[in-house]
Amino acid sequence: MPVLDGPENKVTSWLTRRTAKTRQMSKQNTNARTVPFYRQVADTIKARIIDGQYAVGECIPASSKLEKVFNVSNITMRKSLALLKEEGWVTTQRGKGTVVIRATEDDVIDIKQSGHFTDWLNWASGKTQNVDQTVLSIEDDRGSVHVRRLLNISEDDNLWCMRRLRSKNGEPISYHVSYGRPDSKQLIVKDDFEGTGSFIEMLQRKFPRKIIRIEQHVEAAVADIDIARMLHIEFGDPIFFMEHLYVDENEDVIAVTHLFMRADRYRYSTSIDLE
Incomplete structure (x- = not known):
């Protein structure tokens, strides 16, 4: 099997292509549909x-x-x-x-980036936002070429794939698609995600090798037909797209999660220390 480039280079290349596609969709959407x-x-x-x-x-x-x-x-x-x-x-x-009768956007969830893992985990798990989680499916999947390369999977093997939907007050707010290597299906079951169980907590608990880093890539995008139907929004509506890479102590990417989040239900904030 050929040696693959590092995950950062592959992600940068893929995000460049995806951003170009997003801009094209945005332009088409602007021409085809204006906000009423x-x-x-x-x-x-x-x-x-x-x-x-x-x-x-x-x-x-x-x-x-x-x-x-x-x-x-x-x-x-x-x-x-x-x-x-x-x-x-x-x-x-x-x-x-x-x-x-109301003056704040209480239903907007902050994606808090402060450098503290606990802050990130509380957001990622939905524990502090009264968010409900539903596991839609756990199954084998071919996955994209991009994901297969990140996970270093041969063309002969299927990926493990889990799809989840998160809702608040009965309304879908984000759609998560996680991919893992074929042996993941022997370690991960649907019951692991009852309530607000998070993907990273499950990985830390069940995988034999220690996860040392999560790489997060964020992009503004627009909803295609599939995502629009899943999140109960319109085709072309703005969304946040995130890709999470879970890296183990051997510097291998052992899992990838793609998150599609309604832009009207999330707000991205960060804290940067100057000293």
Whole structure:
């Protein structure tokens, strides 16, 4: 079997190709589908609520005034307000108007990067965000050429593959596809992921060799048809794409996870020490 390049070089090359594809999809999506006016108006009002222009308990301007502010029709304005009500930002009170009832994006999950493994693990497992996890399948899979090269798998062998869906308040927020070497299926079973069991904790517990590093690669992307259906979003909607490489003490990549996360349900933050 030929000697493969290091995982960092392969990932960089693959991400370059994927980024080019993402940009092409984004351009096609921009030409084919624009964000509806009612969504633009609703998002703008929501941003004003979050910024404190419209406080909780106070009324937003009357619909007739907002129609003039945004230069939209009465029908568009009604759809915008209906969307804000559906998402729990405002409510209608008789004799008062449309009242703000929420001012924070409580359903947005921070992807916290502070350099501490515990912080990362709490996010990765969903333990601190009241996130539910469902294992959709564990099966053999051919996998992509990219993943096979990372795991150094021959063309004759199948990969172990697990697909998971994470939800919050009954709504899908992220889709995870993990790949491992063929012998992984003898070590990993569905029961290992009951509740909020995390992939890294399972690897640390079951694999004979110690995992010393996780490499994370993050990219802005757009949802294709399959991902859109899985996450209950529209084709072309923005998502976070992450690739996690789990590296053992021999500097071998023993597992790969691809994460597809709704951009409207996650926020990426990091802490950088200057000294």
